[in-house]
Amino acid sequence: MVRRLVIAAILAVLLVVLQLVFAHAGIGAALLTGLIAFVVAFVVLLVSDRWFTKTGR
Known part of the structure; x- marks a missing residue:
């Protein structure tokens, strides 16, 4: 559970930073x-983990 939260948070922060730097989006739009x-x-990530656990891969 913690791994999924951390990965999702890292991806979200990366997207916000990229939007602010390169797209010059407003802070509200970037945060949303x-x-x-x-x-x-x-x-x-949740569905993927459950899928691969269920199928045994």
């Missing part, structure tokens, strides 16, 4: 996109 990215990354 980072929050969405965090949730999506967490769900994808």
Whole structure:
């Protein structure tokens, strides 16, 4: 659980930084996109872990 949270947080922070530096997005838009990215990354990692545990790979 902690591994999924850390990976999702790192990806979200990376996305926010990239948007602020390269896309010149506003802070609100960058933070909202980072929050969405965090949730999506967490769900994808959760489903992936359960899928591979269930199939035995």
